[in-house]
Amino acid sequence: MEHILSMIGLAKKAGRVEIGEEPVGAAARAKKARIILVASDAAPSSARRAASFAEAGSCLLLTIPADKDALGSCLGRTSVAMAAVTDIGFADAIVKKLAALDESYRDVSEQLAVKAKRALERRQEQARHEKNLRRGKKRGEGRKTK
Numbered sequence: 001m002e003h004i005l006s007m008i009g010l011a012k013k014a015g016r017v018e019i020g021e022e023p024v025g026a027a028a029r030a031k032k033a034r035i036i037l038v039a040s041d042a043a044p045s046s047a048r049r050a051a052s053f054a055e056a057g058s059c060l061l062l063t064i065p066a067d068k069d070a071l072g073s074c075l076g077r078t079s080v081a082m083a084a085v086t087d088i089g090f091a092d093a094i095v096k097k098l099a100a101l102d103e104s105y106r107d108v109s110e111q112l113a114v115k116a117k118r119a120l121e122r123r124q125e126q127a128r129h130e131k132n133l134r135r136g137k138k139r140g141e142g143r144k145t146k
Contacts, residue, residue: 001066004097005074007090008037008083012075016087019075021049024084028057033084034091035060035112039068042081050082059084060091060108064098092116 011017018027027033038050040063047063054061064071072080085091092112099109 001070001101004064004094004101005066005070007094007097008071008085009074009076011085011087011090011094014087014090016085016090017075018084018086019077019080021046021082024050024082025053027084027086028053028059031057031059032086033057033059034086034088034115035062035095036082036084037071037094038063038082039071039080040065041067046081053084060095060112062095062098062105062108065102088112088116088119 008017012019018024018033024033024036028036033053036050036054036057036059038047038061042050042063051061068079068081071083072078075083085094092109092115095105095109095112098105
């Protein structure tokens with residue numbers, strides 16, 4: 001479990017984690033959240049709100065096997081009930097570590113791996129497009145004009 005918490009802390013240092021109810025809700029509504037993590041001892045109302053955020057933002061919701069104090073300590077706070085990871089790479093790595101720890105996360109890991117692959121393909125396509133723009137390639141460059 002400590003590897004997972006350290007990965008979440010690393011994502012926070014990279015600026016890829018939103019912490020707390022309001023920032024998580026805003027990230028989910030803006031479709032920036034990739035996964036929403038809820039502490040195992042979070043209040044039922046907090047878990048319900050996190051579920052509605054995940055549904056609104058079309059992202060995955062995970063209840064991790066860590067309490068609020070452990071989640072808070074890895075994020076530099078005293079207690080954190082929910083956090084959202086906004087980077088697909090960090091989210092994929094966290095879910096893979098959770099799946100290695102517990103088989104119940106295996107399906108979520110596979111779903112997120114597909115999303116990560118699509119995101120990588122979109123980034124590569126965007127890079128090729130920008131390269132073409134820099135080189136000055138135009139659409140009809142090979143055609144003859146009358």
